[in-house]
Amino acid sequence: MxxxxxxxxxxxxxxxxxxxxxxxxxxxxxxxxxxxxxxxxxxxxxxxxxxxxxxxxxxxxxxxxxxxxxxxxxxxxxxxxxxxxxxxxxxxxxxxATDTIASRADFHASLAELRAQVERTPWTGIAGKTDMKNLVARLGICEEAGGWDHTVSERDLAERMGCARETAHKSNARVVELGFLRQLDHGSFTDGARWMLLKPVPNSSSQRWATTQGPKAGGA
Known part of the structure; x- marks a missing residue:
């Protein structure tokens, strides 16, 4: 900053x-x-x-x-x-309105909270289920990296998701649009792109990002 x-x-x-x-x-x-x-x-x-x-x-x-x-x-x-x-x-x-992350324990607690929210959200259709696999894979990568900022290539991500590279590429674009993900750079021939996993904020996220009461249009 x-x-x-x-x-x-x-x-x-x-x-x-x-x-x-x-x-x-x-x-x-x-x-x-x-x-x-x-x-x-x-x-x-x-x-x-x-x-x-x-x-x-x-x-x-x-x-x-x-x-x-x-x-x-x-x-x-x-x-x-x-x-x-x-x-x-x-x-x-x-x-x-955002929880402060001051330690590794805070990060893992926040990671677990996001994982639980992702898993109980009713992702609809094939694209929705693919995007959920994308997020679950990235949650695992972030847990290994110890932070929201992580590096992964589309090929490696596709392997974790169990899908084709092009499918992972399209899913990345949707997940960025949903507000879960930000691309920090485009990587290189030897290194994957850098990404940051995000917790969507109210009024800027998708209808698929739902509370336990079910999906609500225009809100978190």
Whole structure:
């Protein structure tokens, strides 16, 4: 997060992850919003105040604040503060509702919680069952890796899932869309791609992500 704040999203990790904003803004604006939300969440976890966040983004020389400073220059300081405040409020609420992972024991407890939720969710159809196998395989990989960040090639993932490589590839795209997974890089000829397994947040996940009461449209 420090590197993201100072240097910006140099690897375009957040380029395709603007789920919160909506509207008809440009791809660049959506990208800036997603990066700003990520910085806001990190700041909230680090016990910054809203004023701290605004000051760093507007007054600092950091690349992650470039879009906010552009808004201030073109549309006025108040509009920039309003834009940043919306990012801060949403991120702060998310952080407050998210369990803190401070140790390996916390991680394994969170992993078990996600595994139980995945296994009791009514995944429908062949695609749904394939996506469940994808997630179960990744849960095993994450358990071995000791964190949500993991590396796996499509070939190795397909072997764990018991399916063809193309099937695993299509499933990855669906699982990313569902909000369970983020691709961090594309790997190389010798190394698999890096991924991060996610716990979907309310109002941005699929109808297939269900509570014990059964699937509910538009919610977790």
């Amino acid at each position: 420090t590197a993201l704040l100072i240097d910006g999203d140099t690897d375009d990790t957040y380029a395709s992850w603007s789920r919160q904003r909506g509207g008809k803004d440009s791809v660049a604006a959506d990208h800036a919003w997603t990066v700003t939300r990520a910085i806001a969440a990190a700041a909230a976890r680090a016990d910054w105040s809203r004023a701290d966040f605004l000051q760093v983004m507007l007054d600092g020389p950091y690349k992650a604040g470039a879009h906010a400073r552009m808004i201030a220059h073109r549309r006025g300081h108040e509009r920039a503060v309003e834009w940043l405040s919306r990012a801060w409020e949403g991120a702060a609420k998310h952080v407050a």
